[in-house]
Amino acid sequence: MISGSKTKSPLMWVVHLSVLMLVLLWTLPTIGLFVSSIRDKDQLAVSGWWTALFSSEQNVIGRSVDPEDQVFKDGLYVLQGNVLEQDGNSGTIKAFGWRAQEPAAFKVGETADMRRDRKMTVESDGSYTITQPEEWTGKRGKRIFYTIETPPIFTLDNYREVLTAEGIGQSFVNSLTVTIPSTVIPILIAAFASYALAWMHFPGRAVLIAVVVGLLVVPLQMSLIPLLRLYNGVGSFFGVPAKTYLGIWLAHTGFGLPLAVYLLRNYISELPREIIESARVDGASHFDIFVKIILPLSFPALASFAIFQFLWVWNDLLVAMVFLGNTEDQLVLTGRLREMLGSRGGNWEILTASAFITIIVPLGVFFTLQRYLVRGLLAGSVKGG
Known part of the structure; x- marks a missing residue:
């Protein structure tokens, strides 16, 4: 006859696991609330708190420089700049596009063919080049759709x-x-x-x-x-x-x-x-x-x-x-x-x-x-x- 066994019964394990699950159910909302409260407001708006330790991606609409800043080079009228600096964003661009229907149609470094023989190239650091044979007109820059990946940002500005x-x-x-x-x-x-x-x-x-x-x-x-x-x-x-x-x-x-x-x-x-x-x-x-x-x-x-x-x-x-x-x-x-x-x-x-x-x-x-x-x-x- 074996007495004084130290092995726990299956029922005891079920009880312990149930208690652990209840503790997690009550604790996770509080943890999520705290993590969300110290995240950057832009990242908080596009991703859940459980992604706070990972880089987040979001689609952004930017604009090129004004047509009045165009330069003439190699027979083409060129608009150049850095879309991240212009928009005040930080991170790395993963893809871009020139139409709202396809905001991430091209990878960084590729050349996108646009209407009227226009071409657009966007690099990962945000620098872009848009060219066309004719002179640029209008008062507003051209729209640039891009997907930006930003590292986790934590701040106390919310508090x-x-x-x-x-x-x-x-x-x-x-x-x-x-x-x-x-x-x-x-x-x-x-x-x-x-x-x-x-x-x-x-x-x-x-x-x-x-x-x-x-x-x-x-x-x-x-x-x-x-x-x-x-x-x-x-x-x-x-x-x-x-x-x-x-x-x-x-x-x-x-x-x-x-x-x-x-x-x-x-x-x-x-x-x-x-x-x-x-x-x-x-x-x-x-x-x-x-x-x-x-x-x-x-x-x-x-x-x-x-x-x-x-x-x-x-x-x-x-x-x-x-x-x-x-x-x-x-x-x-x-x-x-x-x-x-x-x-x-x-x-x-x-x-x-x-x-x-x-x-x-x-x-x-x-x-x-x-x-x-x-x-x-x-x-x-x-x-x-």
Whole structure:
């Protein structure tokens, strides 16, 4: 009989491969967003982020020098120049053409026969020669279609353009002003409530727990307008202005409390009963037990909820527009980037850089607290023997 075998079962390999696939599925979009945000805007417009490390090709339409710059040589009127220098491009030309239907009909160095006995030659470095027996007329140069291959270009200009946009710094501060209190306040309230629902016996406790579970399924969009009307009514009674940070703090606290109470109550209720009973025997009050025992032991659950709440509030736009408004001194980061994209939404480089800027802070919070996430989410899922 063989025991203690170190070989893994096929099921374990399937589990590991499944987890790896899920990690890749969640990580690849973030990597693609970052790579796109540091690419040259011209390359970003014609190729995907997965080609960022390779040379890219694109078809370009250029023009020769003006006919007034023609020279007469060997019985022909000649237009000469460098199409890459004229267009401000860099790279190597792979093919060219003189018709829009065939932009890459000829290889570099070949002579293309055009109408009216015209001939065109384009070299890989962009230099060209166009000749014809008769004198060139007109005011514009002749069109040159060419395929250019450019090496990978990475730049921080996209971030400079976004970060130097007017009002972006104030919006960043506004987002922090909204997010930090909207994360801390529900955690404090939910921690006290969770301890009461887990370890204090009072009439109606089971009903309150059922109400908390029921509130988890209430859509934010359905309760947003009633909550706004209630806040405006109470605010007008006490003389509180409508569009203030207090309103959005209370809104995010109300929307985040059900999940916070649910997570923390499950975690706190599974803490060892012996520790709490020993503290009571020593004469500790509920407040002392909560502050000195429950809070330190509940840090994984607190951190797991803090991650979710921070991400929700930081990425929020709807609640911020309703409770805070769109004034210049109160606009949050998501609102500022939305306005920027509204006027320049066709600029992919602005879109990718803006999107990555919005996730930098949440990523920092997540990686700081992620080791507590699984422990907090699995709280209460396994009963002790």
